Structures are given as C-alpha cells and as structure tokens.
Amino acid sequence: MLCIGLDVDLDKIPKHLLVLDDPIFEFNKAIIDATQAYCIAYKPNIAFYEAYGVKGWKALKRTIDYINDEYPDQFTIADAKRGDIGNTSAMYAKAFFEDLNFDSITVAPYMGKDSVEPFLEFEDKHTILLGLTSNSGAEDFQFLKSDSDFLFEKVLRTSQTWKNSRQLMYVVGATKADYLKTVRKLLPDSFLLIPGVGAQGGSLEEVCKFGLTGDYGLLINSSRGIIYASHQEDFAEKAGQKALDLQSAMSKYIN
Amino acid sequence: MLCIGLDVDLDKIPKHLLVLDDPIFEFNKAIIDATQAYCIAYKPNIAFYEAYGVKGWKALKRTIDYINDEYPDQFTIADAKRGDIGNTSAMYAKAFFEDLNFDSITVAPYMGKDSVEPFLEFEDKHTILLGLTSNSGAEDFQFLKSDSDFLFEKVLRTSQTWKNSRQLMYVVGATKADYLKTVRKLLPDSFLLIPGVGAQGGSLEEVCKFGLTGDYGLLINSSRGIIYASHQEDFAEKAGQKALDLQSAMSKYIN
Structure with a gap:
C-alpha cells in the first residue's frame, strides 16, 4: 500500500547524475530498482517533467515505459490534476492512458x-x-x-x-x-x-x-521523504531503506 | 478582443498536411499567418498537444516560439487548467512561463x-x-x-x-x-x-x-469555428475569413 512519488527536480538529485544524457530517467531507474520490492505503485508528478520541456516529456515516457516493461505489476499514477470540457478531457485521457499507458490519472x-x-x-x-x-x-x-x-x-x-x-x-x-x-x-x-x-x-x-x-x-504516497533520502552516490540504496522503513511502519496497522 | 483557440486534432486538419514532418506546427503556422490581423490572442489547448506525446510537445514549443518571434504583440494563453500544491504549481508555472514563454495560463x-x-x-x-x-x-x-x-x-x-x-x-x-x-x-x-x-x-x-x-x-475565444472552417487546401484562407467575420460582428458592440 506504499506509493512512491517521482517528483524529480534537477536541483535536488545527486550531482554525479547531471553529466549523463538523461539524468531524470537515470535517477528514476535507480530509485525504482531499489524500491520496487517495498511499494505497489509509482506516481510521477507531471509538473516536474513539463518544467523541463521536450526533454522532460521524453524522460517521463522512458520512466513509464521502464516501469511497465520491468515491473508490470506496479500500479502507475500520472499525478496530473487534469480536467476540462469533454472533448479536451478526452484528449488528456488519450495522452495519459494511450500514449503514455499509465494505469490511472x-x-x-x-x-x-x-x-x-x-x-x-x-x-x-x-x-x-x-x-x-x-x-x-x-x-x-x-x-x-x-x-x-x-x-x-x-x-x-x-x-x-x-x-x-x-x-x-x-x-x-x-x-x-x-x-x-x-x-x-x-x-x-x-x-x-x-x-x-x-x-x-x-x-x-x-x-x-x-x-x-x-x-x-x-x-x-511518499515522495521527497523517500527519493531524496540521500543526495550522494548512495541515493538509491538510502531510498530503498526509507521505503522499507515506511512499508514496515504501515504493516503494523494491518491485521 | 478576438482570441483564437489552437485545438489541433490530426483527424480534423486537411489531409495534405499529414505528409509533412510536423503537420501540427504547419497547420498552426498557416492559421496564425492568415488570422493574426483579426485577433489579439492565441490559445493553444494543451491537451491536444499532450495527446501526441513528445511529438506534440515539440509542435507546441515550435508554435509558441513562432508566435513570440513573428507576432510579439499577440497575447498567448496556455489553456492548461493546471493547479496543485505549492511546489508543484511552481513547476507548472516554470514550464509554461519560462520554458515555453506563454504570457498566461x-x-x-x-x-x-x-x-x-x-x-x-x-x-x-x-x-x-x-x-x-x-x-x-x-x-x-x-x-x-x-x-x-x-x-x-x-x-x-x-x-x-x-x-x-x-x-x-x-x-x-x-x-x-x-x-x-x-x-x-x-x-x-x-x-x-x-x-x-x-x-x-x-x-x-x-x-x-x-x-x-x-x-x-x-x-x-473561438476555436473549432475558425480553425476548421474548411478541411481543404484553402483552410487558412477560410479561417482568415471566419476570423474577420467574427471580429466585425464584435466591433458592432464596441463604440
């Protein structure tokens, strides 16, 4: 029942990732690999991708494709807060459900x-x-x-x-x-x-x-508390630890 | 006081544009050139770009850059219906005001x-x-x-x-x-x-x-009534005529 929010801010991710071609995706991939055993959903916050324009939109597409390909059981949420008149909402639904293939929005x-x-x-x-x-x-x-x-x-x-x-x-x-x-x-x-x-x-x-x-x-959902648990090379490992901690804390309240 | 909505749907634009590299932008460019004398604002409806993924986002960027470069007096509106908690809204503002350089959202x-x-x-x-x-x-x-x-x-x-x-x-x-x-x-x-x-x-x-x-x-604002005035090769000319008609109809109410 843990959902991890992927609110990727280039000012907050470890500096060594910034030299890579697609630092947003590389950050997400490492976080996802390290945390997927402890959560059941990922929630990219769409604003954080749009803020980087075409580059951000490409990183979003790679991120959702990676989750769908590698961890198809994870539930995916496009945190987009959309809503408009009917024909426009239909286009937003097409964008997130068809083009990007999220499970929800x-x-x-x-x-x-x-x-x-x-x-x-x-x-x-x-x-x-x-x-x-x-x-x-x-x-x-x-x-x-x-x-x-x-x-x-x-x-x-x-x-x-x-x-x-x-x-x-x-x-x-x-x-x-x-x-x-x-x-x-x-x-x-x-x-x-x-x-x-x-x-x-x-x-x-x-x-x-x-x-x-x-x-x-x-x-x-937890976003910043997990994904920015460390700003060093061990960021993914620390995120995994935080996700495990939160999952354990939650499990006390079940049964 | 006329604003033209750029709600570009690939199913509705003239078929001869579909063979071009970036039909969304080419459609917009022709519409903008033909109508700019009769309006004071353009309003791309963001859903219609997001529905085409990275390709759509690129066409949106080219469209807003074209308006800002060629017709800098036009007021531009990102019709995006955004809104989220503070740090997320700040990212949306960055996306539309800085990266894309819209006048409004x-x-x-x-x-x-x-x-x-x-x-x-x-x-x-x-x-x-x-x-x-x-x-x-x-x-x-x-x-x-x-x-x-x-x-x-x-x-x-x-x-x-x-x-x-x-x-x-x-x-x-x-x-x-x-x-x-x-x-x-x-x-x-x-x-x-x-x-x-x-x-x-x-x-x-x-x-x-x-x-x-x-x-x-x-x-x-008028969108579909102007931009889809014709589905033939004369689409831009007909859009210009519709824009002029609407502008004239409005001017009757202004002294």
Missing part, C-alpha cells in the same frame, strides 16, 4: 461530470478525483458548506452517481486525517490515494486508523 | 490559494482562473450555494484577496451570459476570457451586452 472536479466522464470511459483504467487535498488552500473552497455538506463531500457524493464510477479513486490528504471518518462513511469501499505523509506533516497512524477498510483501501 | 481553483499564488509570483505574466465554465458539468459544483453565494462567486471574491491578484483574469463561459452581470458586479475591471461562443452555442450579443466594461475587458 489524478483529475480535478471543478468542471463537473462531463469533464471527468471521458476519463471514466477507459474501463481498464482508474480515475483519481481530488476530494480533500493536503495543502492549506484546501480550506478556501473544499470546506465551504452548502445544505449540511462541505464541498468536498458533495464532490465525493455526486461523483459516485457518474457513469463507470466504480473506476473512481479519490485523493484525500493525510493532513486531514480526522475527516477520513467522514470520507469513509460516504465511500466505504473506494481506494484512496493519500498524499501528505512525511514532508507535509500527515500522521501515518491517524491515516491508517481512520482510513483502512479491513486490510486495504489505502495507497499512501 | 488557465488554472483551476479547487485547491485554493497556495495552488494559485506560485503562478501569480510571475509579475509580468497573467493567471486566468476558472470562474464559471461553459460546459454542462458547471452545474454540478459551481452553482452550489453557501451563505447566499454560488461557489463560482466565492472563487471570484476570494481570489481577489490573494497576493498579486491584479494579475488575475477569469474564465467565464459564454453559455452562462446571463451570469455575466453577477460577475461584473464582483469584478468590474477584470479581463475575462470567454469560451463557448460558436460550437458550444454561446451568444455573442449577450456576452457583449453583459460583459463589456466600456469598450474592452473581454477576450472572446
């Missing part, structure tokens, strides 16, 4: 049903809708109340009525662990992607306490 | 203040926030009422309190023209980007009636 809900359904049309793929996010700005709109519901509750409830909603998963921030109870009332069985453990300050114990359904149902 | 509001402010830090750039969108799914959440405000009103009002909010523009769909009065009460001077005239059914007359502030303040 994160999608923003503001534009409603017809902005999300084109993603849901891909029946062997998953669409991960933003429910409650881990950042401070979540307070601005997600907690606005109408009738007796918060906006994020409306998003969860309404989206469950959409076509192919069984393929929906949801983002729920670890920093909002006390609301996981509310989320679980609305979505007893849905898979939740939980960012915000670690660098953003979320508590693993609380997330597991309120979010687990039986022994499963949570995909807990 | 469209951004989704669901994640609140700290997801938008990294874009606003670029003081010579504009951030175009989704207010009220033109699609049917806008009804799902944007019209939820809390206190006496719709969600979209809260988004407009709250965002005006953010740092560097003078660089904000807003998306307001043409299909919601009757709400433009409400929008103009909250944002008397802001520039509005209005999609949805044409293919989506919005009325130019109503948009101008309710949205104009003095002689300005609106950027009205």
Whole structure:
C-alpha cells in the first residue's frame, strides 16, 4: 500500500547524475530498482517533467515505459490534476492512458461530470478525483458548506452517481486525517490515494486508523521523504531503506 | 478582443498536411499567418498537444516560439487548467512561463490559494482562473450555494484577496451570459476570457451586452469555428475569413 512519488527536480538529485544524457530517467531507474520490492505503485508528478520541456516529456515516457516493461505489476499514477470540457478531457485521457499507458490519472472536479466522464470511459483504467487535498488552500473552497455538506463531500457524493464510477479513486490528504471518518462513511469501499505523509506533516497512524477498510483501501504516497533520502552516490540504496522503513511502519496497522 | 483557440486534432486538419514532418506546427503556422490581423490572442489547448506525446510537445514549443518571434504583440494563453500544491504549481508555472514563454495560463481553483499564488509570483505574466465554465458539468459544483453565494462567486471574491491578484483574469463561459452581470458586479475591471461562443452555442450579443466594461475587458475565444472552417487546401484562407467575420460582428458592440 506504499506509493512512491517521482517528483524529480534537477536541483535536488545527486550531482554525479547531471553529466549523463538523461539524468531524470537515470535517477528514476535507480530509485525504482531499489524500491520496487517495498511499494505497489509509482506516481510521477507531471509538473516536474513539463518544467523541463521536450526533454522532460521524453524522460517521463522512458520512466513509464521502464516501469511497465520491468515491473508490470506496479500500479502507475500520472499525478496530473487534469480536467476540462469533454472533448479536451478526452484528449488528456488519450495522452495519459494511450500514449503514455499509465494505469490511472489524478483529475480535478471543478468542471463537473462531463469533464471527468471521458476519463471514466477507459474501463481498464482508474480515475483519481481530488476530494480533500493536503495543502492549506484546501480550506478556501473544499470546506465551504452548502445544505449540511462541505464541498468536498458533495464532490465525493455526486461523483459516485457518474457513469463507470466504480473506476473512481479519490485523493484525500493525510493532513486531514480526522475527516477520513467522514470520507469513509460516504465511500466505504473506494481506494484512496493519500498524499501528505512525511514532508507535509500527515500522521501515518491517524491515516491508517481512520482510513483502512479491513486490510486495504489505502495507497499512501511518499515522495521527497523517500527519493531524496540521500543526495550522494548512495541515493538509491538510502531510498530503498526509507521505503522499507515506511512499508514496515504501515504493516503494523494491518491485521 | 478576438482570441483564437489552437485545438489541433490530426483527424480534423486537411489531409495534405499529414505528409509533412510536423503537420501540427504547419497547420498552426498557416492559421496564425492568415488570422493574426483579426485577433489579439492565441490559445493553444494543451491537451491536444499532450495527446501526441513528445511529438506534440515539440509542435507546441515550435508554435509558441513562432508566435513570440513573428507576432510579439499577440497575447498567448496556455489553456492548461493546471493547479496543485505549492511546489508543484511552481513547476507548472516554470514550464509554461519560462520554458515555453506563454504570457498566461488557465488554472483551476479547487485547491485554493497556495495552488494559485506560485503562478501569480510571475509579475509580468497573467493567471486566468476558472470562474464559471461553459460546459454542462458547471452545474454540478459551481452553482452550489453557501451563505447566499454560488461557489463560482466565492472563487471570484476570494481570489481577489490573494497576493498579486491584479494579475488575475477569469474564465467565464459564454453559455452562462446571463451570469455575466453577477460577475461584473464582483469584478468590474477584470479581463475575462470567454469560451463557448460558436460550437458550444454561446451568444455573442449577450456576452457583449453583459460583459463589456466600456469598450474592452473581454477576450472572446473561438476555436473549432475558425480553425476548421474548411478541411481543404484553402483552410487558412477560410479561417482568415471566419476570423474577420467574427471580429466585425464584435466591433458592432464596441463604440
């Protein structure tokens, strides 16, 4: 249930990689090889690739191809926060599900049903809708109340009525662990992607306490805490150790 | 005040372009040359480039470079609907404002203040926030009422309190023209980007009636209605004619 976020920043990766042809991919490959035994998913954060233009997009393609070829059992998430009118969402779905062959993508809900359904049309793929996010700005709109519901509750409830909603998963921030109870009332069985453990300050114990359904149902993401565990030549080995530590910490809360 | 949307779909462009090395760019170049006298802005829809992977990203880069080099007075909009936690939004801002050198980008509001402010830090750039969108799914959440405000009103009002909010523009769909009065009460001077005239059914007359502030303040977008005016060899000429027609129709509402 550990997901590792691949947020590759050239300012943060070990300096000895920068002389290589494709340092972003080489960093990812080493991290993936060292951590794959301890996680079940990888989540490249698309912004970090787009920031490097064509070079970044090529590194993203090589990274997802590497995971799909070498570790086909890993679940892959394009953390892209897309969403637009229907014909445009259909193009985003094509980009991430067909061209790049990710298993899933994160999608923003503001534009409603017809902005999300084109993603849901891909029946062997998953669409991960933003429910409650881990950042401070979540307070601005997600907690606005109408009738007796918060906006994020409306998003969860309404989206469950959409076509192919069984393929929906949801983002729920670890920093909002006390609301996981509310989320679980609305979505007893849905898979939740939980960012915000670690660098953003979320508590693993609380997330597991309120979010687990039986022994499963949570995909807990860690990015910077794992991939930047060391900035030296031993970066991959240290990332593997951190991933193992986090996986062990999680396993205490299962059973 | 006409903005032309560059939503390039290889299934819709003239067949004779498909034999060229970079048909997406060649199509855009011809459209831009033929229409630039009648518009003040171009808006590539990023999904349509991402759908073609590395090849699409290269065509996007060539397109924005071409506009910036040949027609530097044109205002450029990356229609990308991005938005994420702070450090990720900063990477998206870097991608579109630095690497690609767009003048502006469209951004989704669901994640609140700290997801938008990294874009606003670029003081010579504009951030175009989704207010009220033109699609049917806008009804799902944007019209939820809390206190006496719709969600979209809260988004407009709250965002005006953010740092560097003078660089904000807003998306307001043409299909919601009757709400433009409400929008103009909250944002008397802001520039509005209005999609949805044409293919989506919005009325130019109503948009101008309710949205104009003095002689300005609106950027009205047309995409498919202009760029796919013809699917033959005369596609650029016909696009120029359509752009001129729309510009003339708009000028009736300006004194």
